[in-house]
Amino acid sequence: MPEINQQSSTGGVEGLLSNLDTQVAGILNRALEGEDITASEATVLFETSGAEYNAMVMTADELRRRTVGDVVTYVVNRNINFTNVCIKRCGFCAFSRDYREEQGYFLPLNEIVRRAKEAWDYGATEVCVQAGLPPQMEGDLYIKLCEAIKAELPDMHIHGFSPEEVLYGSTRSKISIKEYLQRLKNAGVGSLPGTSAEVLDQELRDIISPGRIRVDQWTEVITTAHELGIPTTSTVMFGHLETNAQLADHIAYIRDIQKRTGGITEFVPLSFVASEAPMFLQKLVENVRSGPSGTDVIKVHAIARIMLNNWIPNIQASWVKEGSRVSQLLLTAGVNDLGGTLINESISTSAGAQHGQLMRPSEFRQMIRQAGRIPAERYTTYTTRRVFSDTDEEMDPLDLVGDNVEDLFGSYNMLVQMENFRFQHPKHANKEADSAPAATPSGTSG
């Protein structure tokens, strides 16, 4: 792409670009020349509209093309959110339940392994394991969980345990974060989700999720994982209470970590889904927005590409949050990855998102081809499994799944209603076990 011309010229796109605000044109030109733009320059980009906004999106698209080309990737994976019971009360989270609530569930290890094996049979190469923080959790539950999956499926990639969960596991085990991560790695964890980040601004976190993992703790988990050779993703949640400056600072913070460690595989912007979120529904937080506008969604992805292009080549659109049509549009705003098939999407579904729990591989390929790009299936860490031509009509096992997805794979709504996976507090389970020795405590061993 030629440099954006700040001099006037005549007609067409050139004419449009030549009339840009000089500050915006200068920032975009610097990005096109391969320089990192600063957080305050990114804040200027967040304020753009009209021609400046369009030029910003075109710049993101061009940087994407230069860095990763026209291939758009996805991964065949399954979410296993093995419990929704959580000791925390994050204001944006509609997924979690207090242990006293009727809808608390907890999948035993054999059910988790069964789900992983089923996913493998349907072509998945990854399980994404994240959950609530159940009270009095056995400290090495996450370790045992990895060992159990790996014992059956040595080649399945375990993408699991948010920094919040790693911190919880290490606290419950009374060992350091580093030691816990090393144990997770030894047990077979392949990568960590860079979730529980929301916006890495402590003041803001104290409002939207008091008691949540702190910025310094989050950073320690992520950088220690990288130090131990465990890659992570990175995320932002936007459209709630944050300012543009906080968003820009967050992305710059992620970039700084990547400059130091090189351990981040992708950046995933996640729209705040308000409809069932307590801080919105119950008005727990003043001035909280109802989620981002469509323009906000485009801007965050485009600015993430512009800021991160030299350091994190992969910018992902979340179909779970944005739906397939907006995700497809985001392919022209800096995005080169569409995430995973998921099979059991629960977190956003419980928050009121309406985009379903499974995206079939053929649906990904169709979205990508319709956008004029080349579909490819990847592994978790962005090595390629296969690239698809224009014409192949290959079907994956998941493509052959009919409309009865819930019957086949279960769903969040089924889990919160099922009695056989009901969470039982360890204290109560122990009492019952004392009085009835033959009983198996639910929630740990099924």
Ligand code: SF4
């Ligand atoms: S976001 Fe995670 S830690 Fe916070 S309440 Fe939900 S499940 Fe618990």
